[in-house]
Amino acid sequence: MLEHLTVVSHPLVQHKLTIMRDKGTSTASFRQLLREISLLLAYEVTRELPMTTRQIETPLCQMDAPAIEGKKLALISILRAGNGLLDGILELIPAARVGFVGLYRDPESLQPVQYYCKVPDHLEDRVTIVVDPMLATGNSSVAAVDLLKQKGAREIRFLCLLASPEGIARMQAAHPDVPIVTAAVDECLNDHGYIVPGLGDAGDRMFGTK
Ligand SMILES: O=P(O)(O)OC[C@H]1O[C@H](OP(=O)(O)OP(=O)(O)O)[C@H](O)[C@@H]1O
Numbered sequence: 001m002l003e004h005l006t007v008v009s010h011p012l013v014q015h016k017l018t019i020m021r022d023k024g025t026s027t028a029s030f031r032q033l034l035r036e037i038s039l040l041l042a043y044e045v046t047r048e049l050p051m052t053t054r055q056i057e058t059p060l061c062q063m064d065a066p067a068i069e070g071k072k073l074a075l076i077s078i079l080r081a082g083n084g085l086l087d088g089i090l091e092l093i094p095a096a097r098v099g100f101v102g103l104y105r106d107p108e109s110l111q112p113v114q115y116y117c118k119v120p121d122h123l124e125d126r127v128t129i130v131v132d133p134m135l136a137t138g139n140s141s142v143a144a145v146d147l148l149k150q151k152g153a154r155e156i157r158f159l160c161l162l163a164s165p166e167g168i169a170r171m172q173a174a175h176p177d178v179p180i181v182t183a184a185v186d187e188c189l190n191d192h193g194y195i196v197p198g199l200g201d202a203g204d205r206m207f208g209t210k
Pocket residue numbers: 078079080081082103104105106110112132133134135136137138139140141167193201202203204
């Protein structure tokens with residue numbers, strides 16, 4: 001089982017994250033860096049995935065070789081910004097099933113508003129990895145995990161890029177069974193629910209919408 005909280009302190013992750021935080025970084029670079037970091041974070045969040053063996057033939061002999069049970073994994077992206085993490089992980093695990101939960105955060109109440117949901121069948125038989133770069137108040141991630149549990153998901157992991165202490169506490173109170181993997185835990189939230197020092201609005205920076 002993964003720890004309740006894993007902070008991926010690898011130098012490559014931290015270096016790329018620093019460039020992403022810089023407000024002078026272009027949309028194109030931001031998107032490319034998120035893709036690169038997602039490959040490295042995927043390595044951590046997929047630790048201890050269920051394994052199987054597959055019979056193969058090397059040039060020398062037959063062997064039962066280890067393989068991931070690819071069809072047993074479901075990746076769930078919280079739209080929009082989750083798609084930036086999803087793309088990289090899918091490069092590593094192309095056989096994974098994919099779902100989407102559309103949520104945006106109301107800027108006044110900071111409550112999530114759901115506008116879309118399409119997830120794979122039989123989540124109860126899969127390891128479900130929920131991806132969203134930002135864990136701020138935790139309202140969006142708690143709502144997404146609530147929904148996935150209603151749809152049967154049992155073994156869930158949450159992958160983000162940046163987390164606030166408040167968001168981690170909220171997730172751990174609501175879903176203590178869901179391990180969190182992140183590249184960094186920042187200082188706090190500001191009055192508008194933004195992570196400080198943070199990187200701004202991940203969706204806007206990724207898609208150039210502001
Ligand atoms: O922890 P919370 O306080 O709920 O905030 C985090 C959420 O905010 C951002 O999404 P946003 O609402 O900006 O939607 P977007 O991805 O479409 O930009 C982010 O991608 C998370 O989903």
